[in-house]
Every structure is written in C-alpha cells, then in structure tokens.
Amino acid sequence: MELIFLGTGAGVPSKERNVSAIALTMLQEQNSIWLFDCGESTQHQILNTSIRPRKINKIFITHMHGDHIFGLPGLLSSRSFQGGDDLLTVYGPHGIKQYIETSLQVSGTHLTYPLKIIEITEGQIIDDDKFTVICKKLDHGIPCYGYRIVEKDKPGELLVEKLKEAGIHPGTVYQKIKDNATVTVNEKTIYRKHYIGPNKPGRIISILGDTRLTEQNKLFVENSDVLVHEATFDDSKEKLAKDYFHSTTTQAASLAKESNTQKLVLTHISSRYQREDCKQLLIEAQGVFPNTVLAYDFYRMTIHPKK
Amino acid sequence: MELIFLGTGAGVPSKERNVSAIALTMLQEQNSIWLFDCGESTQHQILNTSIRPRKINKIFITHMHGDHIFGLPGLLSSRSFQGGDDLLTVYGPHGIKQYIETSLQVSGTHLTYPLKIIEITEGQIIDDDKFTVICKKLDHGIPCYGYRIVEKDKPGELLVEKLKEAGIHPGTVYQKIKDNATVTVNEKTIYRKHYIGPNKPGRIISILGDTRLTEQNKLFVENSDVLVHEATFDDSKEKLAKDYFHSTTTQAASLAKESNTQKLVLTHISSRYQREDCKQLLIEAQGVFPNTVLAYDFYRMTIHPKK
Numbered sequence: 001m002e003l004i005f006l007g008t009g010a011g012v013p014s015k016e017r018n019v020s021a022i023a024l025t026m027l028q029e030q031n032s033i034w035l036f037d038c039g040e041s042t043q044h045q046i047l048n049t050s051i052r053p054r055k056i057n058k059i060f061i062t063h064m065h066g067d068h069i070f071g072l073p074g075l076l077s078s079r080s081f082q083g084g085d086d087l088l089t090v091y092g093p094h095g096i097k098q099y100i101e102t103s104l105q106v107s108g109t110h111l112t113y114p115l116k117i118i119e120i121t122e123g124q125i126i127d128d129d130k131f132t133v134i135c136k137k138l139d140h141g142i143p144c145y146g147y148r149i150v151e152k153d154k155p156g157e158l159l160v161e162k163l164k165e166a167g168i169h170p171g172t173v174y175q176k177i178k179d180n181a182t183v184t185v186n187e188k189t190i191y192r193k194h195y196i197g198p199n200k201p202g203r204i205i206s207i208l209g210d211t212r213l214t215e216q217n218k219l220f221v222e223n224s225d226v227l228v229h230e231a232t233f234d235d236s237k238e239k240l241a242k243d244y245f246h247s248t249t250t251q252a253a254s255l256a257k258e259s260n261t262q263k264l265v266l267t268h269i270s271s272r273y274q275r276e277d278c279k280q281l282l283i284e285a286q287g288v289f290p291n292t293v294l295a296y297d298f299y300r301m302t303i304h305p306k307k
Numbered sequence: 308m309e310l311i312f313l314g315t316g317a318g319v320p321s322k323e324r325n326v327s328a329i330a331l332t333m334l335q336e337q338n339s340i341w342l343f344d345c346g347e348s349t350q351h352q353i354l355n356t357s358i359r360p361r362k363i364n365k366i367f368i369t370h371m372h373g374d375h376i377f378g379l380p381g382l383l384s385s386r387s388f389q390g391g392d393d394l395l396t397v398y399g400p401h402g403i404k405q406y407i408e409t410s411l412q413v414s415g416t417h418l419t420y421p422l423k424i425i426e427i428t429e430g431q432i433i434d435d436d437k438f439t440v441i442c443k444k445l446d447h448g449i450p451c452y453g454y455r456i457v458e459k460d461k462p463g464e465l466l467v468e469k470l471k472e473a474g475i476h477p478g479t480v481y482q483k484i485k486d487n488a489t490v491t492v493n494e495k496t497i498y499r500k501h502y503i504g505p506n507k508p509g510r511i512i513s514i515l516g517d518t519r520l521t522e523q524n525k526l527f528v529e530n531s532d533v534l535v536h537e538a539t540f541d542d543s544k545e546k547l548a549k550d551y552f553h554s555t556t557t558q559a560a561s562l563a564k565e566s567n568t569q570k571l572v573l574t575h576i577s578s579r580y581q582r583e584d585c586k587q588l589l590i591e592a593q594g595v596f597p598n599t600v601l602a603y604d605f606y607r608m609t610i611h612p613k614k
C-alpha cells in the first residue's frame with residue numbers, strides 16, 4: 001500500500017500546495033485505489049502521477065468544505081471520458097449526493113460507469129474480505145469525518161518443520177491443512193491451529209479530516225500504523241486553531257504520541273507558511289512525536305506489511 | 308485591452324492545455340477584468356499570471372458543459388478569501404444559477420462580496436457608457452452562447468489648426484467646445500461638429516463558445532477586430548466535428564474570412580493533438596485566413612485601439 005499526497009494545502013490553492021486530496025493505492029492488495037477528499041484540480045495533479053482514474057473505485061469525503069470537494073465533478077467526468085466502466089462509490093457527509101447530482105445534471109454529464117453515493121453517519125461503512133473502514137465525526141464545526149482503514153489479519157504460515165516431525169510430508173495435503181480447521185491424515189485428525197504460526201496482523205491507517213484535538217479522536221486512531229492528520233497552524237496559534245476548528249503541529253503530534261500511533265503524517269498546511277517555515281513546523285511536531293513527516297504535494301509513502 | 312488565454316483545451320485537461328477560460332483585461336479602460344468560461348483549475352492558472360481575482364467583475368459562461376464551468380465555485384470562493392468586496396456578475400445559460408447556488412450552499416461558502424447571477428437569453432445583455440455586449444445562441448446541441456463585445460466609439464480629436472484659423476486660440480475654451488454641441492465664442496456660435504475629427508471607432512471582440520459553423524454565426528461576428536473561435540478538430544474531421552457540434556480549423560477560418568474579421572484566434576483544441584500537430588492545425592487555418600493564431604495556455608494578445 002502506498003499513500004500519495006495529491007494536495008496538502010488548506011483552504012485555497014497556492015503555487016506550492018494544492019487543496020486536499022490523498023490517494024491510497026492498494027494495487028497489490030486489490031488492484032484498486034481509494035481517494036480521500038477531492039479538492040479542485042485533483043484530476044490535474046493525478047495527470048502528474050502514475051494513477052489511472054479508472055482504478056479509483058472508492059472516494060471518501062471528509063467534509064463538504066470547497067477545498068475538499070470542488071474537484072469531484074471534474075474527476076468523475078474525466079474518469080468517464082477515459083473509459084472507466086467499473087462501479088465507483090463515493091462516501092461523504094450529507095449534501096454530497098445533492099452536490100454531485102446537481103453538478104452532473106446541469107453539465108449534461110452522462111457517466112459511462114455506475115456511481116453510488118453513500119451519505120455516511122458514524123460507524124462501520126465497509127467490511128469486505130480484506131478491509132473494514134470505520135468513520136467517526138470529528139470536531140470541525142460542520143459534519144466532518146475521520147476514516148480508520150483496518151486491513152484484516154492474514155493467517156500465519158504453515159509450521160512446516162513441525163508437520164514433518166509429525167510425519168506429514170509436503171504435498172497437496174499442506175494446502176488442505178491451510179484451508180480447513182481439521183483434516184484427517186493417515187487416520188489421524190490434524191488440527192490446523194497446531195500447525196500454523198500466529199496471524200499476520202493487518203495494517204491500520206487513520207486519515208482524519210479537518211479537526212480540533214479531542215479525546216475521542218485519540219481513541220479512534222489508537223494503534224494506527226499511519227495517522228494522517230491536519231496541521232493547519234504552527235504551535236503558537238493554538239487559539240486560532242481552536243477558533244477555526246483546526247489543529248496545530250504539536251496538537252497533532254500529541255494525538256499521535258498518546259494513541260500508540262507508529263507514524264504521523266502532517267498535511268493541510270496553511271498557505272501562510274512558506275517552504276522555509278515548514279521545516280520549523282516539522283521540528284515542532286517532532287519535538288513531541290519524533291516519527292513525524294510533513295507531507296508535500298506528490299509526497300509518496302509506502303506502508304509495508306507488518307512482520 | 309488584452310486577451311489572456313488561461314485554458315485552451317477541449318473536454319478534459321491535459322498536461323499541455325487546461326480546460327476553457329479566457330480573460331479579457333480592461334484595466335486601462337475601466338480597471339476591471341472580464342472572464343469568459345471558467346473550467347476547473349482556472350484559479351490555479353490565474354496564480355501564474357498577474358491577474359488578481361478581485362479585479363474580475365464579470366464572468367460570461369458560454370455553456371454548461373463541465374469543462375467550461377467546473378472552476379466557478381472555487382474561483383468564487385477564492386475571490387472571497389482574498390478579500391474581494393466588489394460586485395461580481397455572472398452571465399450564463401439556464402442552470403448556471405442552480406449550479407452556483409448549490410455549490411456554495413452545500414460547501415457552506417459565504418462570499419464577502421455581492422454576487423449577481425443572470426441567466427441569459429439572446430440579445431443585448433450589457434450597455435454602459437463604454438461597452439455593449441450582445442449574446443447569441445450558437446449550434447452546440449445544448450444552449451451555448453457567443454459574446455460580441457463592442458467598445459463604444461470615442462469622439463475624435465479637436466481640429467486645432469482649423470480653430471486657430473477661425474481665431475479661437477488654445478485655452479479652457481477648447482475643453483468647452485469638446486464638451487458641448489455649441490459654444491458661443493466672441494459672440495459667434497461655434498458648432499462642435501465643424502471643429503472635431505471623425506469618431507475614433509471602438510474595438511469589436513467576438514468570443515464564441517463551442518459551435519458548428521453556421522451562417523448566423525457569420526452575421527453575428529461581422530467586422531470583429533478579434534474573433535476567438537473553437538477549433539476542436541483538424542480539417543479532415545469535418546464529419547466528426549458535425550456529429551459532436553464542433554468546428555474544424557478551416558471552418559473557423561472560413562467564418563473569419565467571410566465576416567470581415569481582422570484577426571482570428573483558435574482555441575478549444577482537442578487533447579488528441581500534440582504540440583507538433585498544432586503547427587499543422589495552424590497551417591490549415593492560415594491557408595484560408597492568413598491572419599490566424601493558435602492559442603496556447605498563457606498566450607497573451609494585446610488589442611490596440613484603432614487609429
């Protein structure tokens with residue numbers, strides 16, 4: 001899995017940073033890409049990556065502010081233009097359906113693929129054989145969601161040495177043991193649980209929309225391998241962050257620290273900060289939570305499977 | 308006056324060309340900028356020019372296809388963010404009001420300036436002391452308009468030599484003669500019309516939305532100093548152009564030729580054409596109408612006052 005940050009700015013686009021969008025590529029896992037938010041010009045950013053819009057099969061919108069949604073109609077249209085025909089599902093807060101449907105209708109856009117729009121409330125929104133996704137309301141003045149993507153654990157490896165010691169030698173029987181709780185071999189019942197290593201734990205990625213720091217957010221992101229969190233303001237602007245329902249660098253870092261998160265990625269950086277200021281922003285956060293990076297447009301981060 | 312081409316592609320953005328938008332700067336004439344169409348990422352293109360969004364006081368939409376309107380909500384929001392407080396008027400076909408109002412409402416966008424949205428039908432839509440603007444339906448399958456911007460004639464120069472010969476010498480009286488139809492000087496009635504040169508004719512700029520070639524379009528653009536016309540296809544694709552309600556290079560050129568147009572600018576170039584193909588597109592058009600240019604993103608063209 002890889003995170004590709006397509007837009008890492010806040011509010012309005014600047015020459016340095018586009019407005020919000022993050023791709024989570026799961027090409028090996030399930031040959032698809034998920035998109036989190038879709039600010040204006042996300043499709044233009046995608047032109048400069050290897051992402052093919054038809055591979056995007058789910059889009060998750062955190063909230064309805066323009067810098068998170070105004071790229072949706074264009075991306076949906078272009079995905080059609082480029083011959084996408086697989087189902088696309090958009091998850092987002094109330095209003096997303098009206099916005100998309102009005103935009104497509106007034107522009108006479110007829111999509112070549114089925115589009116499903118799901119207006120979410122809190123809870124589990126996806127549960128398939130590989131992933132569950134849970135969403136939770138944050139603290140941003142308007143309904144704004146965080147998404148917790150949990151990869152399901154995979155069964156461990158067969159304990160080949162132990163099987164051999166029990167006189168069971170390699171062959172088709174090994175696959176049978178893997179696939180069944182019990183198998184009869186040489187008139188003996190073999191229990192899989194005795195011959196299989198511990199589960200390989202799945203990865204946990206939490207991607208939050210704009211938010212203030214809250215205790216509830218801490219519980220929601222607990223044990224994340226990667227936490228993507230906004231840092232609209234620097235440490236000195238805690239009052240401003242509170243007034244505008246945003247977070248500072250150090251608030252984001254303290255959330256990571258107190259939630260047993262492995263790695264923190266800061267994004268949604270106000271356009272008031274120039275490139276040289278961003279070093280300082282990162283230092284502030286790393287002072288609280290060392291394993292922090294500050295995203296920039298086109299920053300890519302591989303999320304390796306756990307050992 | 309200057310035309311700044313912000314997006315010169317058709318349908319979908321490419322790395323070479325963004326979707327449609329053209330700025331007509333009238334900073335000397337009336338300290339404002341007019342925008343024609345506003346495809347997605349127009350505000351991003353503007354970041355790379357000297358255009359300040361707050362100077363844009365009129366936006367004219369040719370038609371409701373996404374590549375001509377999906378940049379509107381973002382531009383309107385950013386104009387607000389950057390502290391615009393002057394009235395902005397948007398002219399466009401039916402549906403433009405619903406589109407803008409829905410986008411602003413669902414995104415919770417509160418503009419800092421008054422916004423007027425006028426759904427147009429054919430005819431004169433502006434008539435102030437400097438300009439008239441007339442719009443006309445083209446042939447594009449859905450309602451699509453062309454705009455004819457006519458600068459009003461300015462009075463000619465005072466004929467100073469003739470005034471001196473008549474014994475009227477330079478002084479405040481010259482301004483009086485300029486400002487009034489008749490003035491009494493030395494007990495004699497002076498008729499302005501006898502002492503003023505011919506009117507300085509205003510400039511005429513025609514900017515058409517997507518269209519097939521029609522006889523009516525020819526009448527509408529007659530005597531333009533500059534005609535901005537789409538050329539979605541090359542000369543060999545006349546059938547395709549007709550089927551999709553577009554024009555070829557040579558059709559656009561023939562319209563310019565037969566309408567006493569002075570200069571033709573081709574835009575709305577299909578993304579199928581690479582940079583090297585565009586030379587050929589231009590050669591085709593120039594074969595019919597030599598004074599043709601083919602616009603590219605950020606192409607600027609000064610429109611000088613007439614002599």
Ligand SMILES: [Zn+2]
Pocket residue numbers: 010011020065067068210268
């Ligand atoms: Zn935001």
Ligand SMILES: [Zn+2]
Pocket residue numbers: 317318327372374375517575
């Ligand atoms: Zn078009």
